[in-house]
Amino acid sequence: MVDKNFQRCLLSIFGAVIVTVFVVFNFPNPLSERAELLQCATNSAWCTSKNRILRHPTDAVLRHDHTSDVPHHPLDPLTIQEMNKVQKVIESFFNKSAYAVHSLVLEEPDKEVVLKWRKGDEPPPRIASVIARAAGKNYILTVDVESGAVAEQDTSHISGYPLVTMEDMESTIRAPLASAQFNRTIVERGVDPNDVACLPFSPGWFGKAEDGRRLVKLECFTIKDTINFYMRPIEGIIVITDLDTKEIIEIVDKGKHIPIPKGTGSDYRLAADNSAIIKLPNPISMEQPNGPNFVIEDNHLVKWANWEFHLKADPRAGVIISGAKIQDPVTGVVRNVMYKGFTSELFVPYMDPEEAWYFKTYMDAGEYGFGLQSLSLDPLNDCPRNAKYMDAVFAAADGKPYVRPNIICIFERYAGDAAWRHTEPAVVIGQEVREARPKVSLVARFVATLANYDYIVDWEFHADGLIHAKVSLTGMVIVKGTSYVNTNQVNDSEDMYGTLLSDNIVGVVHDHFINFYLDMDIDGTDNSFVNVHLQREYTKNNAPRRSYMKVNKTVAKTEKEAQIKLKLYDPSEFHVINPNKQTKVGNSVGYKLVPSGGTAASMLDPEDMPQKRAAFTNNQIWVTRYNKSEQWSGGLFAYQSHGDDTLQVWSDRDRAIENTDIVLWYTLGFHHVPCQEDFPIMPTVSSGFDMKPVNFFERNPILRIAPYVEKDLPICKATASA
Amino acid sequence: MVDKNFQRCLLSIFGAVIVTVFVVFNFPNPLSERAELLQCATNSAWCTSKNRILRHPTDAVLRHDHTSDVPHHPLDPLTIQEMNKVQKVIESFFNKSAYAVHSLVLEEPDKEVVLKWRKGDEPPPRIASVIARAAGKNYILTVDVESGAVAEQDTSHISGYPLVTMEDMESTIRAPLASAQFNRTIVERGVDPNDVACLPFSPGWFGKAEDGRRLVKLECFTIKDTINFYMRPIEGIIVITDLDTKEIIEIVDKGKHIPIPKGTGSDYRLAADNSAIIKLPNPISMEQPNGPNFVIEDNHLVKWANWEFHLKADPRAGVIISGAKIQDPVTGVVRNVMYKGFTSELFVPYMDPEEAWYFKTYMDAGEYGFGLQSLSLDPLNDCPRNAKYMDAVFAAADGKPYVRPNIICIFERYAGDAAWRHTEPAVVIGQEVREARPKVSLVARFVATLANYDYIVDWEFHADGLIHAKVSLTGMVIVKGTSYVNTNQVNDSEDMYGTLLSDNIVGVVHDHFINFYLDMDIDGTDNSFVNVHLQREYTKNNAPRRSYMKVNKTVAKTEKEAQIKLKLYDPSEFHVINPNKQTKVGNSVGYKLVPSGGTAASMLDPEDMPQKRAAFTNNQIWVTRYNKSEQWSGGLFAYQSHGDDTLQVWSDRDRAIENTDIVLWYTLGFHHVPCQEDFPIMPTVSSGFDMKPVNFFERNPILRIAPYVEKDLPICKATASA
Structure with a gap:
C-alpha cells in the first residue's frame, strides 16, 4: 500500500524547504542566523504552509531552540551544530566539487561503550556516519565531529544505491x-x-x-x-x-x-463538502488535567511508570527505541529488555505484471527513508489531546540540517480496558471480592506518508512489561486507470489485478511487509532463542484421554535453526531468554514474541528478483548474531539492490547464536485486496505483535497497581461549543 | 484457562441468592413484594456484599424496577412477570413433584416474523423455552406465556445433560x-x-x-x-x-x-498489602461531560452513530447481539448486517493426562452457562467512567426470576487513534493538506468469571461498518500442586505438563477456544460464502517479474466446502456476500471475516472424546445453512455429551449454502503455556476478529466525519485528591 515514488517527489521539495521552515519558525534567534540556515525565500509556498501548521496551539509542545541542542546521551542524534561541522568537513572532503549527502546520522558508539555509560559520564566521542554520492560513486564515510577526521569505507562490493534524496x-x-x-x-x-x-x-x-x-x-x-x-x-x-x-x-x-x-x-478534505459532515454531538476525549505521568529527560530519554527508553527520530527508520529498561517491582533493579528496536525495512509488491506496474515492489525505508517521509502530526486527530511531540533534525542533500517539527508523539493511553480483574462470590471465602485494575499504557507514535500511503507506527509500553508494536495503514490506495465502469463489462478470462473501486478505477492487489529489528538484551547481552514447540502427544495404556499437547523446548544453536515460518498446525512460542539468569524457582528469564494478526507471508517466487531483494520476507522470524553493521534487512543500499546484502544472506552464514548477543527480526505482513471502502481514502487497518515477559518477573509485576477511584478522576465540563 | 467447576459452585449459591439481592436493592416496591421474590434472610452474607456493590455511585445507571418490565421488541428477554407466569405453568406441568429448571429463556420468534416486525406493531406471541429435569429425565418444553399451553419435545435421542444449575x-x-x-x-x-x-x-x-x-x-x-x-x-x-x-x-x-x-x-486484593501500592500520580480518564452519543431504547435497542442493534443478556451465551444494522451514509437506508451474533461455546482442554486432570476439558457455555457465571462489573475499572450498564434477568432452578445487576456495560471509546489520515505536502497541489479523523467506537462488554478464569467479551462497533469481537482472558490460572520448588529438582525425562510458577505450584498447559455464531444477513437473508483465494501466479515470456499473487474467488456450494482451516501459506479472504445485490460498479455487497491473532488450532487427536465433543474446533471457519435449532456448536446438552449434536455433525450433512440463509461460525483460539507473570493473577491477554465491510458501501462510509477541534473538547480540572 505504499507508493514511495510520489512521496519522494513531494518530499524532495519538502526536504529542501523544511530547512527554511525550521529557521523561520523554530528559532527565536536573530533573523540573520535563520537566513543562513534555511532558504525560505526560495521555497515560500512551503514556508507558508508550514507557518500555518506551526500556529496550531499544541505545536509548541516540546518545541525548543534546536540550534543550541547539545548531546546528553551517547545515542542522541547529531545536533544542528554537529551536523553543520560535519557538513563543512564533507564539503572539504569532496573538494568543493558536486556531491549529495544521502544520509547523515550519528554513528552510534559500540554497544559496550553505550552500556557502560552512566548519566554524568563524559559522553563518548561523537562520530557522524555519512552516505554520499559524488561523480557517480557511492561513499560511506565516518567523520569525527570534534577532529573532522574522515574515514572512508570501500563500497565497491555492494550493489545498489543509497536512498534517493529529496x-x-x-x-x-x-x-x-x-x-x-x-x-x-x-x-x-x-x-x-x-x-x-x-x-x-x-x-x-x-x-x-x-x-x-x-x-x-x-x-x-x-x-x-x-x-x-x-x-x-x-x-x-x-x-x-x-x-x-x-x-x-x-x-x-x-x-x-x-x-x-x-x-x-x-476529495477527502473537511472543506471539500461541508454540507455533509457527520459529527457525534457529544465529544469524548482522553483527559489528563494534571499532565502526563512521563518525563522526557534531555530531549530523548522517556521515563514512564516502570519503563525508561531512549527515543529519537531517524531519517531511514522513522523512530528508534533504544535501551528499553524496566524496573523490577520486587527488587527495584532497572533491568535491560531491548537494546534497540526499529522498523528496518518495508516491502510493498504490487501484484500486476503489466509494464507500468510490474516493477512496483517498493522497499520504503531503504529506497526513500521512512523517517524522511514524515510530516507534522495533527495534534488532536493523529494523536490524542494529552500527547507531547518530538521533532526531527535531518540533513538535506547539501549536508545541512533542518528540523521537521512534531513528527513523533508520545502519550499515555487509557482505552477503558482492564489490566487484570477477578470477581469472587462470597460462597467460599466468606466475602465477595471484585478487583479490577485499569490498563494504562504509554505510546510513542510516528507516521510516515509514502506518497499515497500513510503508515502509523506505534510502540506501546505496558506496565506489565509488555511491548506492543503496531503498524496501521491508511491514506490512499494507489490505483490503476481502466476503461471499465462496471464489472459486467469485464470478460471472465480477464484479470484486472484488482478491484473496480469506482468509475475507471482499479485498486491493484498488493502486500505490505514491515520488518522489525529487535535487539533484545534480556538482563544482559548474552541471550538464546528458544523454540517452545507445542506438539501432540499420545497417552498410553488405553487411558480415557487419548491425546494432549506437550511442550518441547529447543534452543537454536545457529542462525539457520532460527529461520522460522509460523505454522498454525505445528505451533510454537518463540522465546528470547537469558540462559545465565533464572528466577527463584529456576526458570530462565525471558521475553516471547507474540504475533497478533498481520502474519501474511510473501506469495512471490523465492527466486523472483523483488523477493530476493526483500528476502527478509522469506521467513517471519529470524535470529542473527549481533553485528553492528547488520541493521537494514533489505541491504544498506536498497535502491536497485541485487539482494546480495539482505537478512537472508547474513542468516545463511549460520553463525552460532546460543548464549551470545543476538538480534530478533520479525516481519509483519498484510495482504491487501482493495475494496470500495478504500476509496477515496482508506479506513485505518492495523496489526502488530507483542514482546511479552515470560518468566522475566517472579510474578505479575502489576499485582499491586491501584484501581481507579472516583475521587481521583478529573472534573470535566462541556465547552460552550459542544 | 477456565475452570468452571469452581465457578459453578460459587455461583450456585450466588444464583439462589441473587434473587434476594435483586428484590432488596433493585425494587422501590413495598417490602412484602420483595420478600416474596427473594429470600435475602437466608442468604445474608450475599445480600450484604451485594448491598455494598450496589451502593457504588454509577451502579444506579440504567437501573430501574424490573418488576414492571414489559417486552417491547420481539427479541426482548422474558420479563419477571412472564417468568413468574411460566414458572407456575412448569410447577403445574410437573404436578408439584420435584423438578429443576436448567434454562428458561425466550423462544425467539421465527426470523421472518422478527424481520417483518416494525416498532409500534403488536408484539408476536411470547413463548418461553424451558429446559428442565425431573425424575432423572431431560425435558425440553415450550410454554405459551399468555395461554400457558405447553409443548414437549422428544429428548430421548440426544446424549448429555443440560447445563448444571446453581x-x-x-x-x-x-x-x-x-x-x-x-x-x-x-x-x-x-x-x-x-x-x-x-x-x-x-x-x-x-x-x-x-x-x-x-x-x-x-x-x-x-x-x-x-x-x-x-x-x-x-x-x-x-x-x-x-x-x-x-x-x-x-x-x-x-x-x-x-x-x-x-x-x-x-492475595491480589488492594487491601492485601497497602504498603506496596503503585499508583501513577496523574489520572487519565475517558471523559464525555455531555453524556454519551448512544441511546438505549426500550431497555435493549442500542442506537449509536450509524449503528443500531438489540442487546440482551443470556444465561448461556452471555450476551446476544441481534439485528445489527447500519445506515448507509449515501442513501440514508438502514441496512441489515448481522441477524444474530454470540459466543456459542467454549472449549478449554488442559494438557495433563494424569487422573486428577485428564477430564478437564470444559465447554463453559453449555456446561455452566457463560451468562450465569457473571457478576456485577466494577464501574470504574471493568469499564470506563463513561459506561452505562445493563442488568440480566435469569431464572433459578425453581424457575423463579432474579436480577443480576450491571453485568453488561456499554460505552463509547476514544483511544487516541486515527480512523483515517493523510498528509500531502504542497508541492503538487499548491497547498499542504493534513487531514486526520479520530476513531470513536462503541463497545458492548460482558464479563464471565468461570471460577478462576475471567473472560471479557467485547463487541465493538465502528462507524466505518467494522464489527470487532474480542475476548480477553484474565483471572487466575488453575494450578497443580507439586513437590518441587525449583526446576533443577525435576528430572529431564519428567513432564510436569506445565511451568513451575512458584513454590509447589505448576501452571498446567491448556487451550482456550471460543466459538462465535455469526448469522450474517448482508442486505437480506440470502447470502453466499466466498473463498477469495490468493495464489501465486507465474508470468510468461521471460517477463522481468516472474510471479505475482492472483485473486481467485470461489463460491462455496455446500457446507463441506466451507469447512475452513486457516492457512498462512495458502491464504484466502473469507467473504459473506449478497449475490443478489451489487454496488454501482458491479461488486457484490459483502462483509469479510478477518482473524486478528487468536488463531490457535486444537492439537488434540480428532478421535479423542473431548475433541469429538468440541468438534467445532476442528475448523476455524464453518458455514451452515440457517436452522433455528442449530445454535450451540457443542450441542444443546453439552454436559457429558457424546459429540453427536455438534457443528461438525450439522455441517457434515453438507447442505446447500449458496444464495440462501447462512450462518458463519468462527473459533478464536489461544494456546496458554503459563508463565510466572500469570501468578497469582494473570495480566489480560486479548484476541479477536473483525467483520469488515467489503464492497458493502460505495465508498469509505466515514469520509465525511468531522475532525476534533479544540473548542469542542471538554474543559477538565484535577480533583482535590489527585
Missing part, C-alpha cells in the same frame, strides 16, 4: 515536461500539461535494464478538479529517467485507450 | 465433607476440614464411567491464609459425585506425597 526527487519530478514526446502524449490524452504531476517511483532491479545507472520511473497524474490526484492516473505512461544525469531514457505509453478517471468524490 | 453446584460443593474417608484423607494431608472448599468440575464424557448418570468431579482447596485459594490445591484428590442422587461414587487420592502450596503472595 533533491533527487525534486529534480526529476518535472523532468518529463521537458520532453516534447511526453507533452504530445499527454495532450493526446486530453490533459493540459499544466495539470500534470509526475511521481518518481523506484524501478527495483530486474537485471540489465536497471544495471549501472541510477534510475527512476515516473508515473503521471492530473491534478485537475481534485486534490486527490492519486485517483486520476494517466494510466500506462512511464517515464524512465536517469537520476544522476536527469536524462529521459524511455517513455513507455501503453494506456492510450484508457480514460483518465474523473476523480469525482475523491 | 443449585446443582451448591448442593454438591459440601458433599465430600459428609464422607469419613474424605475427612480422613484431608486430615492426613494436614488440612483442617473447616478450611476445605471443593469446586465442582464437569467430568466430560469418556465412555462407560460417565454413562447414564449425571456426574461431577470435585477438586478441593484450602481456604486458609489467602482468599486466593486456587493457589492452594489439595492436589490429586478427586471426589466423583452423582449430581442427581448426591451420592459420592469414588474418592481418588493420588496426591498424598504432594505438599499443599503455601499460597504466599497470592
Whole structure:
C-alpha cells in the first residue's frame, strides 16, 4: 500500500524547504542566523504552509531552540551544530566539487561503550556516519565531529544505491515536461500539461535494464478538479529517467485507450463538502488535567511508570527505541529488555505484471527513508489531546540540517480496558471480592506518508512489561486507470489485478511487509532463542484421554535453526531468554514474541528478483548474531539492490547464536485486496505483535497497581461549543 | 484457562441468592413484594456484599424496577412477570413433584416474523423455552406465556445433560465433607476440614464411567491464609459425585506425597498489602461531560452513530447481539448486517493426562452457562467512567426470576487513534493538506468469571461498518500442586505438563477456544460464502517479474466446502456476500471475516472424546445453512455429551449454502503455556476478529466525519485528591 515514488517527489521539495521552515519558525534567534540556515525565500509556498501548521496551539509542545541542542546521551542524534561541522568537513572532503549527502546520522558508539555509560559520564566521542554520492560513486564515510577526521569505507562490493534524496526527487519530478514526446502524449490524452504531476517511483532491479545507472520511473497524474490526484492516473505512461544525469531514457505509453478517471468524490478534505459532515454531538476525549505521568529527560530519554527508553527520530527508520529498561517491582533493579528496536525495512509488491506496474515492489525505508517521509502530526486527530511531540533534525542533500517539527508523539493511553480483574462470590471465602485494575499504557507514535500511503507506527509500553508494536495503514490506495465502469463489462478470462473501486478505477492487489529489528538484551547481552514447540502427544495404556499437547523446548544453536515460518498446525512460542539468569524457582528469564494478526507471508517466487531483494520476507522470524553493521534487512543500499546484502544472506552464514548477543527480526505482513471502502481514502487497518515477559518477573509485576477511584478522576465540563 | 467447576459452585449459591439481592436493592416496591421474590434472610452474607456493590455511585445507571418490565421488541428477554407466569405453568406441568429448571429463556420468534416486525406493531406471541429435569429425565418444553399451553419435545435421542444449575453446584460443593474417608484423607494431608472448599468440575464424557448418570468431579482447596485459594490445591484428590442422587461414587487420592502450596503472595486484593501500592500520580480518564452519543431504547435497542442493534443478556451465551444494522451514509437506508451474533461455546482442554486432570476439558457455555457465571462489573475499572450498564434477568432452578445487576456495560471509546489520515505536502497541489479523523467506537462488554478464569467479551462497533469481537482472558490460572520448588529438582525425562510458577505450584498447559455464531444477513437473508483465494501466479515470456499473487474467488456450494482451516501459506479472504445485490460498479455487497491473532488450532487427536465433543474446533471457519435449532456448536446438552449434536455433525450433512440463509461460525483460539507473570493473577491477554465491510458501501462510509477541534473538547480540572 505504499507508493514511495510520489512521496519522494513531494518530499524532495519538502526536504529542501523544511530547512527554511525550521529557521523561520523554530528559532527565536536573530533573523540573520535563520537566513543562513534555511532558504525560505526560495521555497515560500512551503514556508507558508508550514507557518500555518506551526500556529496550531499544541505545536509548541516540546518545541525548543534546536540550534543550541547539545548531546546528553551517547545515542542522541547529531545536533544542528554537529551536523553543520560535519557538513563543512564533507564539503572539504569532496573538494568543493558536486556531491549529495544521502544520509547523515550519528554513528552510534559500540554497544559496550553505550552500556557502560552512566548519566554524568563524559559522553563518548561523537562520530557522524555519512552516505554520499559524488561523480557517480557511492561513499560511506565516518567523520569525527570534534577532529573532522574522515574515514572512508570501500563500497565497491555492494550493489545498489543509497536512498534517493529529496533533491533527487525534486529534480526529476518535472523532468518529463521537458520532453516534447511526453507533452504530445499527454495532450493526446486530453490533459493540459499544466495539470500534470509526475511521481518518481523506484524501478527495483530486474537485471540489465536497471544495471549501472541510477534510475527512476515516473508515473503521471492530473491534478485537475481534485486534490486527490492519486485517483486520476494517466494510466500506462512511464517515464524512465536517469537520476544522476536527469536524462529521459524511455517513455513507455501503453494506456492510450484508457480514460483518465474523473476523480469525482475523491476529495477527502473537511472543506471539500461541508454540507455533509457527520459529527457525534457529544465529544469524548482522553483527559489528563494534571499532565502526563512521563518525563522526557534531555530531549530523548522517556521515563514512564516502570519503563525508561531512549527515543529519537531517524531519517531511514522513522523512530528508534533504544535501551528499553524496566524496573523490577520486587527488587527495584532497572533491568535491560531491548537494546534497540526499529522498523528496518518495508516491502510493498504490487501484484500486476503489466509494464507500468510490474516493477512496483517498493522497499520504503531503504529506497526513500521512512523517517524522511514524515510530516507534522495533527495534534488532536493523529494523536490524542494529552500527547507531547518530538521533532526531527535531518540533513538535506547539501549536508545541512533542518528540523521537521512534531513528527513523533508520545502519550499515555487509557482505552477503558482492564489490566487484570477477578470477581469472587462470597460462597467460599466468606466475602465477595471484585478487583479490577485499569490498563494504562504509554505510546510513542510516528507516521510516515509514502506518497499515497500513510503508515502509523506505534510502540506501546505496558506496565506489565509488555511491548506492543503496531503498524496501521491508511491514506490512499494507489490505483490503476481502466476503461471499465462496471464489472459486467469485464470478460471472465480477464484479470484486472484488482478491484473496480469506482468509475475507471482499479485498486491493484498488493502486500505490505514491515520488518522489525529487535535487539533484545534480556538482563544482559548474552541471550538464546528458544523454540517452545507445542506438539501432540499420545497417552498410553488405553487411558480415557487419548491425546494432549506437550511442550518441547529447543534452543537454536545457529542462525539457520532460527529461520522460522509460523505454522498454525505445528505451533510454537518463540522465546528470547537469558540462559545465565533464572528466577527463584529456576526458570530462565525471558521475553516471547507474540504475533497478533498481520502474519501474511510473501506469495512471490523465492527466486523472483523483488523477493530476493526483500528476502527478509522469506521467513517471519529470524535470529542473527549481533553485528553492528547488520541493521537494514533489505541491504544498506536498497535502491536497485541485487539482494546480495539482505537478512537472508547474513542468516545463511549460520553463525552460532546460543548464549551470545543476538538480534530478533520479525516481519509483519498484510495482504491487501482493495475494496470500495478504500476509496477515496482508506479506513485505518492495523496489526502488530507483542514482546511479552515470560518468566522475566517472579510474578505479575502489576499485582499491586491501584484501581481507579472516583475521587481521583478529573472534573470535566462541556465547552460552550459542544 | 477456565475452570468452571469452581465457578459453578460459587455461583450456585450466588444464583439462589441473587434473587434476594435483586428484590432488596433493585425494587422501590413495598417490602412484602420483595420478600416474596427473594429470600435475602437466608442468604445474608450475599445480600450484604451485594448491598455494598450496589451502593457504588454509577451502579444506579440504567437501573430501574424490573418488576414492571414489559417486552417491547420481539427479541426482548422474558420479563419477571412472564417468568413468574411460566414458572407456575412448569410447577403445574410437573404436578408439584420435584423438578429443576436448567434454562428458561425466550423462544425467539421465527426470523421472518422478527424481520417483518416494525416498532409500534403488536408484539408476536411470547413463548418461553424451558429446559428442565425431573425424575432423572431431560425435558425440553415450550410454554405459551399468555395461554400457558405447553409443548414437549422428544429428548430421548440426544446424549448429555443440560447445563448444571446453581443449585446443582451448591448442593454438591459440601458433599465430600459428609464422607469419613474424605475427612480422613484431608486430615492426613494436614488440612483442617473447616478450611476445605471443593469446586465442582464437569467430568466430560469418556465412555462407560460417565454413562447414564449425571456426574461431577470435585477438586478441593484450602481456604486458609489467602482468599486466593486456587493457589492452594489439595492436589490429586478427586471426589466423583452423582449430581442427581448426591451420592459420592469414588474418592481418588493420588496426591498424598504432594505438599499443599503455601499460597504466599497470592492475595491480589488492594487491601492485601497497602504498603506496596503503585499508583501513577496523574489520572487519565475517558471523559464525555455531555453524556454519551448512544441511546438505549426500550431497555435493549442500542442506537449509536450509524449503528443500531438489540442487546440482551443470556444465561448461556452471555450476551446476544441481534439485528445489527447500519445506515448507509449515501442513501440514508438502514441496512441489515448481522441477524444474530454470540459466543456459542467454549472449549478449554488442559494438557495433563494424569487422573486428577485428564477430564478437564470444559465447554463453559453449555456446561455452566457463560451468562450465569457473571457478576456485577466494577464501574470504574471493568469499564470506563463513561459506561452505562445493563442488568440480566435469569431464572433459578425453581424457575423463579432474579436480577443480576450491571453485568453488561456499554460505552463509547476514544483511544487516541486515527480512523483515517493523510498528509500531502504542497508541492503538487499548491497547498499542504493534513487531514486526520479520530476513531470513536462503541463497545458492548460482558464479563464471565468461570471460577478462576475471567473472560471479557467485547463487541465493538465502528462507524466505518467494522464489527470487532474480542475476548480477553484474565483471572487466575488453575494450578497443580507439586513437590518441587525449583526446576533443577525435576528430572529431564519428567513432564510436569506445565511451568513451575512458584513454590509447589505448576501452571498446567491448556487451550482456550471460543466459538462465535455469526448469522450474517448482508442486505437480506440470502447470502453466499466466498473463498477469495490468493495464489501465486507465474508470468510468461521471460517477463522481468516472474510471479505475482492472483485473486481467485470461489463460491462455496455446500457446507463441506466451507469447512475452513486457516492457512498462512495458502491464504484466502473469507467473504459473506449478497449475490443478489451489487454496488454501482458491479461488486457484490459483502462483509469479510478477518482473524486478528487468536488463531490457535486444537492439537488434540480428532478421535479423542473431548475433541469429538468440541468438534467445532476442528475448523476455524464453518458455514451452515440457517436452522433455528442449530445454535450451540457443542450441542444443546453439552454436559457429558457424546459429540453427536455438534457443528461438525450439522455441517457434515453438507447442505446447500449458496444464495440462501447462512450462518458463519468462527473459533478464536489461544494456546496458554503459563508463565510466572500469570501468578497469582494473570495480566489480560486479548484476541479477536473483525467483520469488515467489503464492497458493502460505495465508498469509505466515514469520509465525511468531522475532525476534533479544540473548542469542542471538554474543559477538565484535577480533583482535590489527585
